[in-house]
Amino acid sequence: AQKVTQAQTEISVVEKEDVTLDCVYETRDTTYYLFWYKQPPSGELVFLIRRNSFDEQNEISGRYSWNFQKSTSSFNFTITASQVVDSAVYFCALRIVPDKLIFGTGTRLQVFP
């Protein structure tokens, strides 16, 4: 079965704290792609990062970093020094052949000043 699990429904932190959002996926495909999207209160879906199943190199982009581990089927997302503007719902998604995204249930992150 193809599935994405985001066990954390909601996380609250105070500004400047680091926070990690967990994502665990299931697929039998050997080739697949993983994505993170951000949905701010305004409702749009903003693409953040993609990873393919052959690339386990972790990535850092400013305050964002991603940890992809095939051995545990996880693709976790860390925000360092969180800011109020990071408050949003974050979705992890799995792209499978032929071509659709399977989304997790999302993690609502609230960053308080």
Added chain:
Amino acid sequence: EPEVTQTPSHQVTQMGQEVILRCVPISNHLYFYWYRQILGQKVEFLVSFYNNEISEKSEIFDDQFSVERPDGSNFTLKIRSTKLEDSAMYFCASSEASQDSNQPQHFGDGTRLSIL
């Protein structure tokens, strides 16, 4: 930066009426999608479209739904006879190149459909 455009941003319709949601994908993109998100829930795949035909559709995409690319720029989702449970945010997305690449799907801002 090019973006996916959806109109209208909010559509209110009486139950049983037909509704058409419109999308203008990014111009050089070849793959088009519709997703929906019922309030407070996760985003669900509806349909993918390539080369003027449906590539894949979900169980949600029943006979009441149809998609069309009437010209070179628009991509529409029609719901023939709306039901209360069709109330949701509908997202259009597009991606470029091969469906086997890791090209991301870029989403529009969504159309909030409210069925009364």
